[in-house]
Amino acid sequence: xxxxxxxxxxxxxxxxxxxxxxxxxxxxxxxxxxxxxxxxxxxxxxxxxxxxxxxxxxxxxxxxxxxxxxxxxxxxxxxxxxxxxxxxxxxxxxxxxxxxxxxxxxxxxxxxxxxxxxxxxxxxxxxxxxxxxxxxxxxxxxxxxxxxxxxxxxxxxxxxxxxxxxxxxxxxxxxxxxxxxxxxxxxxxxxxxxxxxxx
Numbered sequence: 216x217x218x219x220x221x222x223x224x225x226x227x228x229x230x231x232x233x234x235x236x237x238x239x240x241x242x243x244x245x246x247x248x249x250x251x252x253x254x255x256x257x258x259x260x261x262x263x264x265x266x267x268x269x270x271x272x273x274x275x276x277x278x279x280x281x282x283x284x285x286x287x288x289x290x291x292x293x294x295x296x297x298x299x300x301x302x303x304x305x306x307x308x309x310x311x312x313x314x315x316x317x318x319x320x321x322x323x324x325x326x327x328x329x330x331x332x333x334x335x336x337x338x339x340x341x342x343x344x345x346x347x348x349x350x351x352x353x354x355x356x357x358x359x360x361x362x363x364x365x366x367x368x369x370x371x372x373x374x375x376x377x378x379x380x381x382x383x384x385x386x387x388x389x390x391x392x393x394x395x396x397x398x399x400x401x402x403x404x405x406x407x408x409x410x411x412x413x414x
Contacts, residue, residue, distance in 0.1 A: 221241065223346055224237065225238065225282050227240070227282055228269075228337070229280045233268050242348050245350060247298075248298050250306075250353050250356060251348055252291055252349050253289050253290050253348055254344050254349055256368070256369040257288075257344035258287075258370060258373070259286075260373070262285070263284070277337045280337065281337030282335070284343040284345035284346070285333065285372065286370070287310075287369065288306065288369045289306060299353045300356055304356075304359075307357045308356060309334075311328070312333065313332075326379055370402070373399050377402035380403060381403055386407050387411030388411060388412075390413055
């Protein structure tokens with residue numbers, strides 16, 4: 216494993232205006248159950264455009280300051296003392312930092328946690344994937360145990376959004392109409408077919 220540098224390149228959102236800043240920052244240290252990942256890939260979402268523009272959507276979904284990039288994959292290069300993932304492990308980041316304690320979480324609906332943090336949006340963490348290295352609590356890392364590429368793994372987050380929506384329906388043996396064929400819509404089509412939709 217290469218030595219970890221002291222500084223890195225990172226995209227930052229620091230002001231409530233149309234902007235991102237590309238600059239050098241210190242490489243953060245992994246604390247407690249956190250891991251430091253060397254970011255392999257980061258995908259751009261429509262929300263990243265809203266965050267750049269700092270429009271009405273951004274003001275609801277984000278807290279400044281933060282590093283954008285909530286769809287990210289990487290390799291663990293350093294682990295905090297209580298982390299559950301070892302160095303060298305490839306991971307995909309779960310960007311929804313569910314609390315585990317609210318009613319929704321206790322009824323297996325962490326996807327709508329009432330105390331949700333958001334990686335890449337400044338909600339309960341300033342970290343995001345638009346940096347060379349990033350900090351993620353190990354419980355929000357999916358360990359990649361197959362030969363899935365980083366390009367494929369980085370779209371696990373939008374695929375999870377599509378899967379969650381289709382999973383709420385009983386599509387087996389049904390015709391399914393999906394309106395909107397952006398990335399999530401296209402993934403929803405594939406997931407509906409995999410779950411037994413006729414067409």
